[in-house]
Amino acid sequence: MRGNGNGSNGAQTITASLDPSQISSEIKGLNKQWERASRIANLPAPYHSPVSHQDRDILDKPIQELVQDVHNEKTKPTDILRAYGKVAIQAHLQTNCLTEVMIARAEFWAENEIDTKGPLAGIPVSLKDTIAVGGFDSSVAYSSNTGKPHLKDGSLVRILKDAGAIPYVKTNLPVTLLSFESTNDVWGRCTNPHNFNYSPGGSTGGESALLAFGGGRIGIGSDVAGSVRIPAHFSGIYSLRCSTGRWPKIGMNTSMPGQEGIPSVFSPMARTLGDLTYFTKSMISMKPWEYDHSVHPMPWKEDEERDAKEKKSLRIGVMRDDGVVTPSPACARALEQVISSLRVGGDNVIDVDPPSPYEALVIASQLLNSDGCKTFRSPFRWGEWIDSGASQLTFYASLPRPVKYLWYLWVKYVRKDSIWAGLLQSWHEKSAFEQWKLVAQRESYRARWHDWWQEEAKLDVLLTVPNATPAVPHDGMKEAVSSCGYTFMFNLLDYTCGILPVTHVDRTLNQLPSTFHVKDLNGVAKGAYTHYNADKMHGLPVGVQVVGQRLQEEKVLAVMERIERALERSGKKYQLLEVN
Numbered sequence: 001m002r003g004n005g006n007g008s009n010g011a012q013t014i015t016a017s018l019d020p021s022q023i024s025s026e027i028k029g030l031n032k033q034w035e036r037a038s039r040i041a042n043l044p045a046p047y048h049s050p051v052s053h054q055d056r057d058i059l060d061k062p063i064q065e066l067v068q069d070v071h072n073e074k075t076k077p078t079d080i081l082r083a084y085g086k087v088a089i090q091a092h093l094q095t096n097c098l099t100e101v102m103i104a105r106a107e108f109w110a111e112n113e114i115d116t117k118g119p120l121a122g123i124p125v126s127l128k129d130t131i132a133v134g135g136f137d138s139s140v141a142y143s144s145n146t147g148k149p150h151l152k153d154g155s156l157v158r159i160l161k162d163a164g165a166i167p168y169v170k171t172n173l174p175v176t177l178l179s180f181e182s183t184n185d186v187w188g189r190c191t192n193p194h195n196f197n198y199s200p201g202g203s204t205g206g207e208s209a210l211l212a213f214g215g216g217r218i219g220i221g222s223d224v225a226g227s228v229r230i231p232a233h234f235s236g237i238y239s240l241r242c243s244t245g246r247w248p249k250i251g252m253n254t255s256m257p258g259q260e261g262i263p264s265v266f267s268p269m270a271r272t273l274g275d276l277t278y279f280t281k282s283m284i285s286m287k288p289w290e291y292d293h294s295v296h297p298m299p300w301k302e303d304e305e306r307d308a309k310e311k312k313s314l315r316i317g318v319m320r321d322d323g324v325v326t327p328s329p330a331c332a333r334a335l336e337q338v339i340s341s342l343r344v345g346g347d348n349v350i351d352v353d354p355p356s357p358y359e360a361l362v363i364a365s366q367l368l369n370s371d372g373c374k375t376f377r378s379p380f381r382w383g384e385w386i387d388s389g390a391s392q393l394t395f396y397a398s399l400p401r402p403v404k405y406l407w408y409l410w411v412k413y414v415r416k417d418s419i420w421a422g423l424l425q426s427w428h429e430k431s432a433f434e435q436w437k438l439v440a441q442r443e444s445y446r447a448r449w450h451d452w453w454q455e456e457a458k459l460d461v462l463l464t465v466p467n468a469t470p471a472v473p474h475d476g477m478k479e480a481v482s483s484c485g486y487t488f489m490f491n492l493l494d495y496t497c498g499i500l501p502v503t504h505v506d507r508t509l510n511q512l513p514s515t516f517h518v519k520d521l522n523g524v525a526k527g528a529y530t531h532y533n534a535d536k537m538h539g540l541p542v543g544v545q546v547v548g549q550r551l552q553e554e555k556v557l558a559v560m561e562r563i564e565r566a567l568e569r570s571g572k573k574y575q576l577l578e579v580n
Contacts, residue, residue, distance in 0.1 A: 067164070099129040106166050120160065120165035120282050122166065171210055180203075192209065221239070223266075226241075226467070234540070236504075246298065247268075256376050261368060308460070317351075331468060331469065373394045374429070397427055407424060480527045505538050505542060512534070
């Protein structure tokens with residue numbers, strides 16, 4: 001049963017000829033959707049009423065102001081919850097962004113469990129479906145994981161409640177987590193609130209759709225190849241990819257447990273930059289290392305944040321092209337807008353040529369799938385739908401090596417496509433010996449980047465696009481699955497990265513030149529550009545990526561603020577979707 005384009009799963013007739021395990025998969029997916037619909041229908045009356053003037057006052061305030069209102073007893077946490085809860089339901093009806101609807105329980109938590117004097121007092125927080133909340137599933141969109149609620153909250157949720165925040169919904173994602181779309185059998189297809197024919201991103205796509213629509217101000221996702229950054233770019237919100245050890249990670253479910261070649265990191269997402277910064281700072285102020293052994297005991301670095309804000313001129317490098325997929329006109333225009341705005345403000349913005357981004361794509365893709373794609377496939381029931389991009393990865397990994405070698409030779413020497421050939425060449429399950437060699441290559445690559453950054457480029461931060469194109473249309477990952485290099489590289493390096501929205505696709509300004517021919521591109525670029533169409537994409541968001549070195553969350557957020565101020569001075573600050 002595959003999700004259709006209207007934000008829900010199309011019903012299928014289940015016949016006696018189907019395998020029993022497939023019937024179980026079908027029924028479990030429908031059961032979760034019925035359960036979700038029932039939870040929404042049975043919410044108290046305020047959640048089904050129109051947005052009131054009081055709600056509008058709440059929705060228009062940054063979270064820092066709302067927290068002060070709760071501290072001063074001017075606003076009740078339940079009032080904030082109900083304001084965002086009703087918009088979250090509207091967002092879901094439009095985009096199918098929600099999975100577990102926890103609002104009824106959140107009313108109890110708001111009255112009985114949260115700290116109303118904490119740094120996030122009364123603030124609703126949405127969570128990616130993978131995050132453990134006591135009493136609710138974390139299915140990761142596998143039907144085999146449904147009906148298995150967690151017995152207790154994970155460390156991240158305990159921190160949130162102790163900080164005064166209210167978890168209220170969990171959000172949609174792709175089965176396998178290895179996609180820039182968010183579609184599955186269990187919950188259905190999530191759509192982009194700017195254009196329902198396009199993906200909101202993945203794997204944290206439900207979060208980006210919800211926040212872009214205005215059904216929340218802050219949320220939490222995870223990122224292993226761009227999964228909080230691509231959704232921010234596709235949907236027009238803000239996100240921060242933290243370095244490993246800065247954000248809690250214990251008490252989650254995943255599609256690839258034990259995969260540490262490219263560690264996944266949980267990280268914040270937000271509707272505005274001010275909320276993203278305040279949320280990140282508040283979480284670190286809670287000393288998350290006392291809840292989770294994987295977090296570094298590293299308080300907020302006020303001096304680093306202050307220096308990045310107050311320094312008269314920053315040295316900012318620009319990576320315009322990764323040598324694999326040249327950015328589309330829409331994404332190149334967004335990057336150029338930021339560059340010109342920063343230069344007007346006095347920053348020293350220079351083009352740079354860093355160590356090979358293509359090498360990073362090869363190493364990272366081999367490390368992430370060194371098990372031959374076995375782990376993310378193991379929870380599937382027979383007949384259960386798999387994301388088209390993940391299906392491509394599996395197909396390449398399962399080819400017999402002699403066949404794959406002949407294909408590699410044909411691609412490299414007949415088609416003369418060394419980029420695509422280099423990715424295909426070793427796409428198979430790795431032995432421990434091969435895995436260790438890849439880890440050694442990763443560490444050598446990281447050392448080269450560090451030396452280049454410190455000794456040659458001498459940068460404060462790096463700017464680049466988040467992706468070569470704006471959002472992909474539904475099922476577009478079949479072709480675009482390998483076009484992830486602009487984010488994936490920084491997972492390999494474990495660098496801190498932030499995304500901020502800049503502009504929208506313009507059908508007049510962002511057409512491909514008449515000399516452009518998809519057939520002339522390498523295999524990765526061809527997949528990316530298969531779906532680029534400025535007419536159809538008109539109005540979709542386009543962002544930029546700000547990159548710092550490891551554990552530089554404070555600096556990256558401060559530079560994002562510097563960029564947004566520069567855009568605002570030039571009259572080009574991004575306009576969010578309005579909450580209806």
